């Protein structure tokens with residue numbers, strides 16, 4: 030999984046550089062988020078702007094991140110969902126669970 | 140084979156509406172050109188601007204048109220070759236045989 | 250005055266593919282499914298959605314075939330057959346695992362934030378019918394989608 | 398300061414496809430070949446050319462397999478196998494016709510404006526090696542291309 034990590038003020042941004050998240054790389058995404066939280070990040074934003082496709086295991090990895098962040102009282106937000114990705118959240122009603130922003134910029138200024 | 144036929148002044152333009160010419164539709168291209176010549180067209184221009192791919196049978200269909208046109212003392216020109224299509228003519232040196240214009244507009248004003 | 254000379258509108262498809270039982274092939278399988286959707290004779294405005302839905306259904310089905318077979322044989326491969334009969338596209342994904350009872354599978358509880366259990370739900374959401382049965386050549390998940 | 402977290406760079410490919418012996422499948426076969434080229438771990442700037450070349454080689458090879466087999470059996474299908482070993486992509490196209498002697502095939506005479514006889518020439522132009530042999534499971538045209 031290619032991803033870039035960047036700290037901006039109090040937020041840690043993980044920008045996913047893959048166009049696709051599926052059972053082949055969702056385990057890496059899960060580990061990456063977990064390590065970031067274990068490293069002390071208190072406000073994690075996942076930028077999904079480059080991701081054109083996500084499957085159920087990818088949603089699972091993000092849910093794992095969300096639950097872990099909540100346990101550690103860290104913020105956990107998603108940004109830049111492309112139409113196909115957004116539809117996966119809507120079908121499973123997970124858009125009501127996650128804190129979702131149209132773009133990274135809006136997530137950072139929230 | 141989807142194609143549009145249009146008469147402009149002394150020229151008959153066949154605009155190929157397919158993005159691909161291969162052994163599945165090259166026979167139709169050959170017939171189309173032949174019928175156009177049999178219909179009395181004296182100056183045929185084939186607009187290939189939409190064609191992104193042509194195989195050896197497609198080149199064969201165009202050669203058939205070229206030879207038929209020559210037999211009937213009709214002009215026969217090609218226009219709008221996309222890079223992959225152009226490379227096929229160059230590999231077989233057929234760009235030295237055909238009358239080729241970068242665009243339909245240039246072919247019509249020639 | 251342009252006019253269409255000849256137009257072919259035949260719906261077709263009959264494609265068999267075999268890939269190793271490894272998740273790295275999911276992307277390729279999904280891409281082939283999208284490609285195939287683009288070759289189908291469906292309305293322009295629904296083509297992209299159909300492509301996405303086939304990609305998703307195949308990704309989920311093949312991921313399951315890989316995951317629930319791999320205990321049985323790690324050098325396994327997954328076979329996928331696409332075909333069109335009448336107005337339906339049918340896709341079959343074979344696996345060589347222990348199988349399961351599709352009809353007995355409960356719908357996911359959306360309020361429980363479990364990390365798994367949404368694959369079949371997605372397949373059911375985007376396809377018109379889904380069946381699973383055991384055959385002599387392995388188990389097969391058959392997914393059908395109306396395309397005309 | 399962004400940093401790459403994990404990067405996977407494994408070259409792979411092992412794909413078997415079977416289509417009916419009909420020219421309408423050439424487009425799909427070509428598109429799958431392009432898709433596959435895009436999944437290979439080759440340099441960005443050569444990827445599009447590789448995709449084109451695989452599309453062309455497959456289109457020509459499968460067209461021949463269809464044309465020179467069809468006399469034999471019209472309900473035939475064409476099998477195509479892609480695989481990577483070392484730094485080579487190898488593609489095999491099977492046919493069930495009478496076969497031919499590839500080595501004895503002359504190069505096309507460019508000055509003669511014949512309508513046919515450029516298919517193998519194109520395959521040879523875009524691939525690094527081409528072989529044809531008879532096997533128990535039919536004749537096979539094997540094309541190899543260095544990709545690393």
Ligand SMILES: Nc1ncnc2c1ncn2[C@@H]1O[C@H](COP(=O)(O)OP(=O)(O)O)[C@@H](O)[C@H]1O
Pocket residue numbers: 085309313314317318344346347348349354364365366367368369370
């Ligand atoms: N091919 C299969 N072979 C055996 N069991 C399967 C197969 N596909 C699905 N299942 C079963 O159905 C359940 C639900 O599958 P799915 O909705 O894809 O969720 P997940 O795989 O994330 O658990 C799985 O947990 C598994 O028990």
Ligand SMILES: Nc1ncnc2c1ncn2[C@@H]1O[C@H](COP(=O)(O)OP(=O)(O)O)[C@@H](O)[C@H]1O
Pocket residue numbers: 195457461462465466492494495496497502512513514515516517518
């Ligand atoms: N799969 C095949 N089976 C039998 N003969 C073949 C096959 N492929 C090619 N050939 C022979 O090689 C010749 C050259 O093939 P090719 O360069 O593709 O040109 P074309 O098919 O246009 O004649 C063909 O005319 C045919 O005799």
